[in-house]
Amino acid sequence: MSEVLVWNAMIGGIVFGMVYALIGCSLNVLAGVLRVINFAHGEFIIAGSFFAYALFTGLGLHPLLSLPICAVAFFVAGRGLYYLLVPRLARSDEPETSSFLLMFGVSLMLIAAMTWIFEADIRPLNFTFDPINVTLFTIENAYGEGRHGRVLIPTARIVALVINLFIIVGLTWYFYRTLPGKALRAATMNREAIQIVGINIHRLSSMAFGLATSLAGITGVLLALVIPSIDPNGGADIALIGFVVIVLGGLGHPVGALFAGIIFGFVEQFSNLMLPQAAAQMVGFIILVAVIFLKPSGLFGRSVLR
Amino acid sequence: MSSLTSMDEAKASRIRHTLWFGLIGVVVLWFGSIPILDGNQSLYFSLMLWVTMATSFNIIAGFTGYMPFGFVAFYGMGTYTAAILVSIVKVSPYIAIPASGLAGVLIALLFAPTLRLGGIYFAIVSLSLAVILQRIMGLAPEDITGGSGGLNLGQHTVREQGFYAMLIVLVAALATVTWLTRSRLGKALRAIRDDAQAADAMGINVQRSRLYAWLLSALFASLCGGIQAWFTGALDPVTAFDVLITAKTVIYAMAGGLGTVTGPVIGTVILVWVDELIWRQFPVLNSFLLGLIIALLILFMPRGIIGTLMQKYPRCRRLIM
Amino acid sequence: MTASHAVAAPADAILRIEGLVKRFGGLVAVDNVSFGLERGDILGIIGINGAGKTTVMNCINGIYHADGGQIFCNGRNITKLSPHAIAKAGIGRTFQVPRIFHRMTLIDNLLVTSLDSSESDAVLIERAEHFLERVNLAELRYNHGEELSGGQQKLLELARVMMFDPALILLDEPFAGVNPSLCRLFIERIQDLQRDGKSFALVSHDLTSIYKLSNNIIVLNQGQVIAEGGVEDIKNDPAVIEAYLGQ
Numbered sequence: 001m002s003e004v005l006v007w008n009a010m011i012g013g014i015v016f017g018m019v020y021a022l023i024g025c026s027l028n029v030l031a032g033v034l035r036v037i038n039f040a041h042g043e044f045i046i047a048g049s050f051f052a053y054a055l056f057t058g059l060g061l062h063p064l065l066s067l068p069i070c071a072v073a074f075f076v077a078g079r080g081l082y083y084l085l086v087p088r089l090a091r092s093d094e095p096e097t098s099s100f101l102l103m104f105g106v107s108l109m110l111i112a113a114m115t116w117i118f119e120a121d122i123r124p125l126n127f128t129f130d131p132i133n134v135t136l137f138t139i140e141n142a143y144g145e146g147r148h149g150r151v152l153i154p155t156a157r158i159v160a161l162v163i164n165l166f167i168i169v170g171l172t173w174y175f176y177r178t179l180p181g182k183a184l185r186a187a188t189m190n191r192e193a194i195q196i197v198g199i200n201i202h203r204l205s206s207m208a209f210g211l212a213t214s215l216a217g218i219t220g221v222l223l224a225l226v227i228p229s230i231d232p233n234g235g236a237d238i239a240l241i242g243f244v245v246i247v248l249g250g251l252g253h254p255v256g257a258l259f260a261g262i263i264f265g266f267v268e269q270f271s272n273l274m275l276p277q278a279a280a281q282m283v284g285f286i287i288l289v290a291v292i293f294l295k296p297s298g299l300f301g302r303s304v305l306r
Numbered sequence: 307m308s309s310l311t312s313m314d315e316a317k318a319s320r321i322r323h324t325l326w327f328g329l330i331g332v333v334v335l336w337f338g339s340i341p342i343l344d345g346n347q348s349l350y351f352s353l354m355l356w357v358t359m360a361t362s363f364n365i366i367a368g369f370t371g372y373m374p375f376g377f378v379a380f381y382g383m384g385t386y387t388a389a390i391l392v393s394i395v396k397v398s399p400y401i402a403i404p405a406s407g408l409a410g411v412l413i414a415l416l417f418a419p420t421l422r423l424g425g426i427y428f429a430i431v432s433l434s435l436a437v438i439l440q441r442i443m444g445l446a447p448e449d450i451t452g453g454s455g456g457l458n459l460g461q462h463t464v465r466e467q468g469f470y471a472m473l474i475v476l477v478a479a480l481a482t483v484t485w486l487t488r489s490r491l492g493k494a495l496r497a498i499r500d501d502a503q504a505a506d507a508m509g510i511n512v513q514r515s516r517l518y519a520w521l522l523s524a525l526f527a528s529l530c531g532g533i534q535a536w537f538t539g540a541l542d543p544v545t546a547f548d549v550l551i552t553a554k555t556v557i558y559a560m561a562g563g564l565g566t567v568t569g570p571v572i573g574t575v576i577l578v579w580v581d582e583l584i585w586r587q588f589p590v591l592n593s594f595l596l597g598l599i600i601a602l603l604i605l606f607m608p609r610g611i612i613g614t615l616m617q618k619y620p621r622c623r624r625l626i627m
Numbered sequence: 628m629t630a631s632h633a634v635a636a637p638a639d640a641i642l643r644i645e646g647l648v649k650r651f652g653g654l655v656a657v658d659n660v661s662f663g664l665e666r667g668d669i670l671g672i673i674g675i676n677g678a679g680k681t682t683v684m685n686c687i688n689g690i691y692h693a694d695g696g697q698i699f700c701n702g703r704n705i706t707k708l709s710p711h712a713i714a715k716a717g718i719g720r721t722f723q724v725p726r727i728f729h730r731m732t733l734i735d736n737l738l739v740t741s742l743d744s745s746e747s748d749a750v751l752i753e754r755a756e757h758f759l760e761r762v763n764l765a766e767l768r769y770n771h772g773e774e775l776s777g778g779q780q781k782l783l784e785l786a787r788v789m790m791f792d793p794a795l796i797l798l799d800e801p802f803a804g805v806n807p808s809l810c811r812l813f814i815e816r817i818q819d820l821q822r823d824g825k826s827f828a829l830v831s832h833d834l835t836s837i838y839k840l841s842n843n844i845i846v847l848n849q850g851q852v853i854a855e856g857g858v859e860d861i862k863n864d865p866a867v868i869e870a871y872l873g874q
Contacts, residue, residue: 031426035426037426037429037430039375039429039433085601085605088605089604089605092604092608093608093609094371096425096426097371097373097429098604098608100373100375100429101373101556101560101600101604102600102601102604102605104375104553104556104597104600105553105596105597105598105599105600105601105604106597106601107597108549108550108553108593108594108596108597108600109594109597109598109601110597111593111597112590112591112592112593112594112597113594115590116590116591116594236437236549237437239433239437240434240437240438243430243433243434247427247430251426251427277445278441278442278445278446281438281441281442281445282438282441282442285434285435285437285438288430288431288434289431292420292423292427292430292431293419296423296427315769490738490742491742493731493735493738493739493742494739494742496728496730496731496735497728497731497735497736497739499730500727500728500729500730500731500772501726501727501728501729503690503710503726504722504726504727504728505728505739506689506690506709506710506711506714507688507689507690507710507711507714507719507720508711508714508719508739508740508787508791509711509714509715509740509742509743509791510711510739510742511711512711565730620770620771620774623769
């Protein structure tokens with residue numbers, strides 16, 4: 001195996017792993033605070049990508065500029081969606097199952113809406129950075145005598161990685177150093193107790209929903225930087241990755257998801273490199289099932305088995 | 307509140323069952339005559355298919371309270387097993403269809419341990435299973451699953467036979483749920499749905515009862531998939547594992563009322579007609595409306611048509627199952 | 628818990644608990660609890676909120692798995708059994724907040740306990756009707772559980788456990804939220820069952836009813852048994868008075 005490919009897989013592992021970490025983190029904010037697995041999360045993320053796409057093709061706005069707009073717009077939309085949907089759920093016979101079904105319905109609507117607006121084709125996002133690629137280093141004689149191999153990384157991915165790092169540092173700071181962040185963490189630990197302490201759980205939950213949606217939107221924009229083509233039907237694949245990450249990192253454990261995301265990024269890149277295609281696709285699912293049965297609390301978390 | 311004597315209840319139960327079996331008889335005669343009378347076979351086939359799907363979903367979701375969001379996995383497994391056996395191994399559909407049912411049961415057995423997880427984990431694994439099976443079928447070598455292009459078995463099969471096979475499976479599924487409501491297993495399942503821990507404390511073997519429901523449910527869903535391949539003669543991974551199949555099944559069953567015998571049937575009949583008449587014209591809008599209906603049902607009528615009737619008018623329970 | 632509290636239960640004890648421990652994370656909810664319950668007796672379990680009463684119940688009937696110690700029913704070790712196996716071993720229970728099957732008829736609620744019975748449905752239905760009559764719910768037998776009031780749901784639970792016919796019945800706060808006349812009915816039925824040879828473990832805040840019904844009482848505080856004995860002993864035990872009124 002070429003040394004260049006191994007380096008590429010390592011770089012890919014970090015770049016994608018960080019994106020996965022973000023996906024898992026936002027899913028876990030919901031899983032922790034609301035006890036909801038958002039089946040529409042993949043679609044939320046794709047919607048973020050399309051948001052960047054629409055601003056780029058419509059107004060010529062660079063994805064980097066649409067990032068903050070997207071964050072705010074999705075936050076507002078998420079809170080709106082929360083008040084529209086969730087309070088009614090509490091009255092249902094089976095709030096948990098109902099919430100899954102509800103988000104399942106929302107995901108179908110989002111897929112249909114995106115297919116309708118942007119059509120079923122995969123959309124390319126033709127923004128550019130200058131230079132397009134950055135050469136990290138050159139490996140001499142990588143492909144045999146005299147044929148050197150260059151380890152490249154697209155500039156867009158470096159940018160995405162850096163932004164991603166800032167967001168993750170910001171999130172960690174938010175969760176551990178700010179009052180609302182601590183309240184969110186407290187709510188993931190004990191939803192009943194936090195109400196006794198006088199926190200309005202609806203307000204907090206809507207904040208969580210808004211935050212998770214906003215993060216999903218941001219993830220979508222970053223994903224568009226990393227892979228500049230958008231598939232309205234790609235939500236299920238993204239959701240599956242998200243599930244693997246949150247299970248691996250411990251359900252409802254936003255920080256566990258960060259580590260799990262990076263781990264899974266590496267696992268995925270290297271299994272793509274080393275395994276036949278069909279087998280590589282299954283790796284994530286196998287991890288998912290194995291962790292659930294062998295260590296349901298995740299690699300870092302606590303047990304949430306019912 | 308109404309009060310009844312046992313006599314009344316016995317009589318009501320007899321009326322209920324006579325009505326119900328009479329209805330099934332009429333449906334068998336009516337549907338059975340469609341191919342002979344040159345009726346719209348596709349429409350009637352899809353009615354039968356979806357009633358069976360909704361009914362088998364009802365066995366696991368309505369009677370035990372589990373929501374397998376990857377329900378299409380069973381259906382897709384059935385489709386592929388039947389298609390591979392017929393078009394590649396070249397066996398008769400009469401062997402391939404039971405084998406497809408068996409394949410569904412095997413997959414259900416393999417994932418039976420997920421039943422003890424419940425809640426979030428069950429939902430995640432079940433949904434992921436469907437996604438991953440779809441990918442595997444699409445990426446597997448073409449001489450086994452046909453790859454992303456799928457398989458064609460039209461030249462080996464007769465459409466009408468598929469139609470009648472569906473009718474037989476439909477009746478079997480309806481007979482099974484009817485039996486289930488009266489049987490002790492059915493009572494155990496409903497007790498588990500209402501409160502699994504309390505049922506456990508009352509001596510019900512929760513795991514075993516759930517397993518039976520799970521396997522039954524998988525059996526009928528995979529038979530549906532197998533027969534669908536027989537009837538249409540072609541398949542591919544995208545349609546065989548389409549998330550919309552799960553969505554439709556859930557909606558049809560829920561609209562009528564999970565946990566009732568007649569609910570999924572009525573829900574399906576109404577919505578398949580609506581589907582055929584209106585939504586077909588707008589394929590994109592179709593799945594948007596499906597999603598919207600799921601959301602609206604969950605928020606405003608979680609018990610469906612029949613379930614709501616029974617809740618609002620307890621007397622209805624004497625006449626509908 | 629000191630050795631002096633460990634009961635050397637006689638061989639025919641219906642229930643014997645030795646050194647039961649249950650932890651939730653760092654919290655020790657039940658800390659080395661031992662007691663015995665003789666056949667035909669009613670054992671009252673009292674203690675303030677969070678003393679571990681319901682946790683003990685949940686360990687006995689298998690909803691929680693004990694982290695330490697052993698539980699014997701009729702001399703048989705049931706510590707590791709699942710709830711339905713423990714039910715089959717002869718332990719029935721009611722819950723603090725009634726847990727009936729709300730979308731099933733009252734008759735079916737009772738039949739759930741007898742699904743493995745070899746008797747015919749007709750016989751079982753007749754018996755279910757009989758027990759519903761004993762708790763004044765016969766009129767409503769074809770109504771759904773969810774149509775009952777809170778007090779009626781408690782009675783339905785009692786009828787369900789009667790139908791179930793276990794040797795030992797665990798009652799968790801049976802009198803909470805029940806009006807006085809229903810409460811009297813409840814107490815009468817418990818006494819009837821005791822005359823039929825059933826044993827009870829009774830958790831309650833309501834000391835009056837406990838004192839009235841129990842043969843023996845144990846007092847839990849912070850997961851430990853701080854006192855046990857007959858009704859009079861407990862009434863005058865300084866440790867009990869302190870646990871309830873002190874601090």
